[in-house]
Amino acid sequence: MRSFWFGIGLGWMVFAGGCASRQQIEPAKPVCLKSVSMDQVFSAAERTLVKMQFSIEKADPKVGQIITFPLRGAQFFEFWRADNAVALDTAEASLHSLQRIAEIRFESEGEQVCLNCRVLVRRLSLPDRPLEGMSRAGGLFTDSGTRSQSLQMRKDVLAQAEWIYLGTDPALEAKILRAIQETVQRGETG
Secondary structure, eight states, rough: OOHHHHHHHHHHHHHHHHOOOOOOOOOOOEEEEEEEEHOOOOHHHHHHHHTOOOOOEEEEETTTTEEEEOOOOOOOOOTOOOOOSSHHHHHHHSSEEEEEEEEEEEETTHHHHEEEEEEEEEEEEEOOOOOGGGGGGGGBBOOOOOSSOOOOOEEEEHHHOOOEEEOOOHHHHHHHHHHHHHHHHHHHOO
16 A cells, blocks of 8 residues: 555656746845844855755855855655755656755845855756667666666766756745845854
C-alpha cells in the first residue's frame, strides 16, 4: 500500500514539474532597514545565507556585495533544506539537476541600508544520446555496466554538458530578503 501512495506522489511530482511553467512573479523589491549599520546588515546577510546552506564565494563589504557558490536544488526528501520557496521549485529540483546562485547588493542611504537580492537558476543539460537497449541504459552517461554502477560522467559526456540559465527565482529572492530582515530585527548580526 505504501508503494501505491509513493507512486501516486511521484506521478504528481512528474506532472507538476514537467507540465507547469515558471510563474511570472515580479522581482523581489529591495528592502531598506533603518537605524542599522552596513556591518550589521552585511553580517546578518552572511549568517542568513549560510543558515540556508549557501556557501559564500565572494563577500566584499566595501563594494557592498555577496555572491554565493552554486547550490544544488533541494529535492522532495530533503525537508531540512530552505532553498525552495514554493512547491513547484521542489518538484522541479527533484526531477532536474538545478543550481541556484544568490547575489545580494547593499547600498547605504543616509540612516538606512538598502539591500537587493537576485537568485539565478540554472539547469544541467546533457547531450542527447540514442539508447541502444535496456541492458546498456546504465552506461548512457557514465561508465556503468550491468554489474557495476558509477556516478562519474564519462569525459565525452562531461565535455558536452552545460548549465542552461532559466532566469531568476523571485520567490526565493523575497524569502532571503525576509530572512535577512528578521535576522537583523532579532539582533543576530555577529
